[in-house]
Amino acid sequence: MNKHGIILFGHGARDPRWAEPFERLAAKLRGARGDQPVTLAFLELMSPDLPAAVAEQAAAGCDAITVVPVFFGQGGHVRRDLPKIVDRCRAAHPDVVISCATAVGEDDAVLEAVAGYCLREVG
Template sequence: MKTGIILLAHGSRLPEAQATLQDLKELVARDGSYDLVEGASLQFNQPDLPAALATMSAMGMKKVVVVPLFLSQGVHMKKDIPEILARERTRYPHMDIVMTGHIGAHQKLAEIIIERIQEVNEGHGII
């Protein structure tokens, strides 16, 4: 089954945010387990989620996994994203569109936080 991944960020008016999403997209794509990996933004940037799903459909994906890059279970996770996905599922009945949970509190995230703290303590962090 052709499977696509959409990494869904909040979006930002700053171009650096898009660069980070692009970097994450490349890291996930490098794994090689998925047919297509795309980035999308909920607000401010293109492609947005509907545009990314249109790309997935055009590329023949049968399953699409939307991965929200959100730390907490806020309004976007509980309301906004599910509403968009419900609307888009009617548009693409040939695709199984599913959403993962949010990033949340995870040991690997804690390790990154600790690493960032150590960088600052060693004089290598951003001031």
Template sequence: MPREVMIHPLAPAGEPIPLVLVAHGSRDPRAQASTRALARGVAAARPGLDVRSAFLELAEPTPAQVLSALRAGGAPAPIVVPVLLTRAYHGRVDLPAQVAGFDCAIADTLGTVSEPLLAGLVRRLREACPEYDAVVLAAAGTSVASGRATVAGVAAELGRRLGVPCEVAYASAGGPGGADAVAALRAAGARRVAAAAYFLAPGRLYDTVMSDALQAGAVGAAAPLGAARELVRLVLAAADAAAPQLALTAA
């Protein structure tokens, strides 16, 4: 990707505003490693920027620990970027509760339909499976209607971009599961169904839904977005959009 040239917004003291990338967290160490790799990619795209990782649960450091360390070190108020693909419970409730009492701005989640998100999903899919006539968009799952609508919207746009049918599959929250989605597409006439990954990092839910799809006959399963250059772009765009919140707070 072209090197990011936008200068990150400055705090009143002239220092770059730090970024705190907050992911869900997992018992699977691959998930934390993926988030830290993304943080390194964001820092590389904006040299001199202080980018840190935090996790809502199942791993440390927590957002409060990172924000406390920044405050103790005299850093400017940071921008907190939720490394989440839907604005469900963790984005709407959990994260704001965990950063309550700290001077910071919270960016939007990363899953809204956008060119970088679609490009990242397509690239990961083609890396895993260059030929297919239908696609399953595999996601973690949520019981929140707005979150499910987000995933459905991304699936619709992904199908339009690829020119093939696209069905959503969930690892949890009541399905349809990976096998259900593959079966529905095959019943409609598809012969080579591939699974795209609406996941930021590997872990139990990713493994569950992808295994389900492959066992049902999917011809390939894409890797999570991870530290993809497209995700780096999304993080920086979300941070830039949230920066005015800090200016309003300081005014």
């Protein structure tokens, strides 16, 4: 049976509490996707990094992986660093189709939800 994994790719931070929303997001997705893998990966300061996360999903039998950058803006990390890392992952796992989404902050429904939060906060 084919498996299609999702890797939520975040920046990483020194404070472990920083990752809490990413863990909650992964839990939501796991609930929605049954036995399809959903894992986290980080650019720096936290582990695993993206190559390790891809290797883990490949070892678990994924023949397709979608990397979703959980960033608001698409700056150097998403436009320059991430494609280089993804290229290395593709070279290491030529049998796995690895695709990369645009950053979640570019999605209009995400921005609508953020706007709704701001409006609730300001009352």
